[in-house]
Amino acid sequence: MTDQASNIYPDLTPAQRIDGKAFAAALRGDVAEGAARFQADRGRQPGLAVVLVGDDPASQVYVKTKMRQAAEAGIRSFPHLLPGSTSQDELLQLIAALNSNDEVDGILVQLPLPAQIEETAVIESIDPGKDVDGFNPVNVGRLSTGQSALVPCTPLGCLLLLQDRLGDLSGKKAVVVGRSNIVGKPMAQLLLNANCTVTTVHSRSRELAAECRSADILVVAVGRPEMVDASYIKPGAIVLDVGINRITRDDGQSRLTGDVDFEAVSTVAGAVTPVPGGIGPMTVACLLRNTLSAAQARAAR
Numbered sequence: 001m002t003d004q005a006s007n008i009y010p011d012l013t014p015a016q017r018i019d020g021k022a023f024a025a026a027l028r029g030d031v032a033e034g035a036a037r038f039q040a041d042r043g044r045q046p047g048l049a050v051v052l053v054g055d056d057p058a059s060q061v062y063v064k065t066k067m068r069q070a071a072e073a074g075i076r077s078f079p080h081l082l083p084g085s086t087s088q089d090e091l092l093q094l095i096a097a098l099n100s101n102d103e104v105d106g107i108l109v110q111l112p113l114p115a116q117i118e119e120t121a122v123i124e125s126i127d128p129g130k131d132v133d134g135f136n137p138v139n140v141g142r143l144s145t146g147q148s149a150l151v152p153c154t155p156l157g158c159l160l161l162l163q164d165r166l167g168d169l170s171g172k173k174a175v176v177v178g179r180s181n182i183v184g185k186p187m188a189q190l191l192l193n194a195n196c197t198v199t200t201v202h203s204r205s206r207e208l209a210a211e212c213r214s215a216d217i218l219v220v221a222v223g224r225p226e227m228v229d230a231s232y233i234k235p236g237a238i239v240l241d242v243g244i245n246r247i248t249r250d251d252g253q254s255r256l257t258g259d260v261d262f263e264a265v266s267t268v269a270g271a272v273t274p275v276p277g278g279i280g281p282m283t284v285a286c287l288l289r290n291t292l293s294a295a296q297a298r299a300a301r
């Protein structure tokens with residue numbers, strides 16, 4: 001707790017720490033039960049193709065985690081680890097093959113892709129029914145018109161945590177900081193579909209802190225280490241920190257931190273997600289959930 005933060009609202013009790021890691025583990029348990037039922041009914045496991053192009057170390061870690069947790073949940077991975085020199089045509093040919101492979105229910109192409117490959121072309125080539133990232137414009141459109149859709153994993157994880165804490169979100173004032181296609185925009189859409197009053201703010205917004213201070217629900221996804229301090233927070237608000245930033249301390253050691261100053265914000269908020277152990281584990285759990293949903297929807301067709 002910093003002096004600066006504790007002086008703003010001296011009478012408040014500290015925020016609860018939202019345990020995304022535990023919630024994600026429970027969610028993976030539910031997926032594992034569903035995957036076992038799917039296997040009993042259909043004679044095969046739900047299948048997830050995981051495509052990584054190049055050797056970006058962070059992407060390698062993410063992909064490994066996704067495949068390990070898929071295996072633990074009874075989901076079969078189809079790994080495709082391609083060299084960084086892979087051409088766009090080669091990648092599109094692979095996706096076409098995965099689109100027509102009946103054992104593959106979900107296709108995940110890890111982003112970012114090397115410069116010679118156009119991300120949009122790749123995303124648009126994935127069968128919308130297998131688009132477990134929810135990035136294909138068909139799913140984006142379905143989400144924005146309130147139809148059933150495969151929904152991007154990180155904002156879906158945020159929504160599940162919020163509903164677990166608050167139940168019905170109707171009428172809540174929600175502010176989303178950041179407007180990326182992966183988090184900010186779909187997050188705003190999900191909150192709107194859940195009957196929140198939603199504001200999206202970003203790097204060009206005016207009165208950023210004041211906007212945030214109006215929020216019952218604050219979701220921060222900007223990639224700026226500890227940008228959000230206690231002055232951004234309405235007393236009692238729920239704060240979800242999507243940022244994962246690696247920063248180097250004065251002693252040369254590096255550590256992970258979010259977009260939210262956890263200690264300072266905890267003096268004002270009602271509840272806050274930590275980094276690590278907050279939203280991050282929810283993203284992978286929701287990828288597995290989406291894969292099971294895609295498998296069930298394909299089987300029902």
Ligand code: GUN
Nearest residue numbers: 108109110111112133153
């Ligand atoms: N890279 C960073 N986040 C994501 C994600 O959610 N999905 C994919 N495919 N790549 C990412």
